[in-house]
Amino acid sequence: MPTELLGLTLEELRRLAGAWGEPAYRGQQLFHALYAERRFAFARMTNLSRSLRERLERDAGITLPAVQQRYTSADGTVRYLLRLADGRAIETVWMPEARRQTLCLSTQAGCAVDCHFCATAQLGLLRNLTAGEIAGQTLVVLADQPRQRPTTNIVLMGQGEPLLNYEATLKAVQLFADPKGMAIPLLKITLSTSGIVPGIRRLAAEKRRPKLAVSLNATTDAQRDALMPINCKYPLAELFDACRRYPLRARERLTFEYVLLGGVNDTAEDARRLVRLTRGLRAKVNLIPWNAVAALAYRAPTDDAVESFQQILRRGGRLAFIRRSRGQDVAAACGQLASLDSSAPPAT
Numbered sequence: 269m270p271t272e273l274l275g276l277t278l279e280e281l282r283r284l285a286g287a288w289g290e291p292a293y294r295g296q297q298l299f300h301a302l303y304a305e306r307r308f309a310f311a312r313m314t315n316l317s318r319s320l321r322e323r324l325e326r327d328a329g330i331t332l333p334a335v336q337q338r339y340t341s342a343d344g345t346v347r348y349l350l351r352l353a354d355g356r357a358i359e360t361v362w363m364p365e366a367r368r369q370t371l372c373l374s375t376q377a378g379c380a381v382d383c384h385f386c387a388t389a390q391l392g393l394l395r396n397l398t399a400g401e402i403a404g405q406t407l408v409v410l411a412d413q414p415r416q417r418p419t420t421n422i423v424l425m426g427q428g429e430p431l432l433n434y435e436a437t438l439k440a441v442q443l444f445a446d447p448k449g450m451a452i453p454l455l456k457i458t459l460s461t462s463g464i465v466p467g468i469r470r471l472a473a474e475k476r477r478p479k480l481a482v483s484l485n486a487t488t489d490a491q492r493d494a495l496m497p498i499n500c501k502y503p504l505a506e507l508f509d510a511c512r513r514y515p516l517r518a519r520e521r522l523t524f525e526y527v528l529l530g531g532v533n534d535t536a537e538d539a540r541r542l543v544r545l546t547r548g549l550r551a552k553v554n555l556i557p558w559n560a561v562a563a564l565a566y567r568a569p570t571d572d573a574v575e576s577f578q579q580i581l582r583r584g585g586r587l588a589f590i591r592r593s594r595g596q597d598v599a600a601a602c603g604q605l606a607s608l609d610s611s612a613p614p615a616t
């Protein structure tokens with residue numbers, strides 16, 4: 269079996285080089301070629317010796333997800349349908365802006381968490397992604413996008429609950445942040461969770477961790493139990509206790525995402541409760557007006573309800589932003605990621 273290189277850290281590649289009788293720095297050159305220069309064919313890694321390239325051709329491989337389909341939105345957002353080596357499909361979203369680009373990555377194929385407003389939930393959990401498959405989404409999309417901005421942000425908010433695929437997700441974060449590779453600062457990487465409290469506590473203890481966002485979406489346990497059954501396991505009091513203990517770096521804030529569902533969680537009383545829940549936290553709230561998903565019976569909030577929700581938060585001293593979702597016309601917006609053929613084998 270050839271050794272799969274995608275997903276190996278710098279240290280692991282250095283060790284591999286050593287095991288092959290090469291100096292350890294060859295592993296670093298390989299890491300640089302793969303993650304910093306995005307050269308995926310060994311023949312193009314001309315910084316390596318010819319003999320090492322020949323050995324790599326024989327004994328190693330780089331298995332990137334394959335681009336099966338691109339759906340380009342009128343606003344420039346691209347939703348990628350990517351095919352993994354075992355035939356599973358996942359989705360990755362590319363969002364270009366004037367001075368930065370944001371990549372929304374999947375950490376699992378499908379998801380087991382079953383948030384009722386989310387299209388991905390309808391797939392169920394198909395499987396965890398490996399660190400290489402998570403990092404590979406970034407490499408493939410960056411290689412596919414010729415016009416790039418100076419800054420890349422990563423959000424782990426695509427298919428899946430990242431804290432239920434903890435090791436692979438954190439390993440991918442280390443790959444993104446390694447200064448000898450992609451060199452994406454940790455503060456430009458955001459992990460979004462539905463509220464897996466043991467995962468939040470574990471992340472809090474990591475020396476090198478991404479920023480944390482919590483997908484909140486409700487302000488009472490009864491309301492959140494109904495929208496996000498994970499709340500029955502980790503209710504609001506426990507979730508906010510973990511958030512209050514979460515260590516923040518200078519200028520870092522927690523993010524609370526709040527999908528506004530018309531007539532469900534968008535009232536003035538909800539907004540006032542949200543002010544109370546977030547009291548004393550260094551945090552911001554992103555308000556995300558619901559995006560229609562055909563199979564789900566929710567409706568978008570009115571513009572008035574969205575505005576007044578934000579005003580109540582702001583009057584309560586909270587930082588609150590309205591995030592109009594991007595890529596809605598290609599189903600790339602929050603809660604819409606669920607390729608219908610995610611479990612299908614590849615076309616042969």
Ligand code: SF4
Pocket residue numbers: 379380381382383386387388389426427428429461462483
């Ligand atoms: S919102 Fe996130 S955690 Fe919830 S079902 Fe969808 S993908 Fe899973």
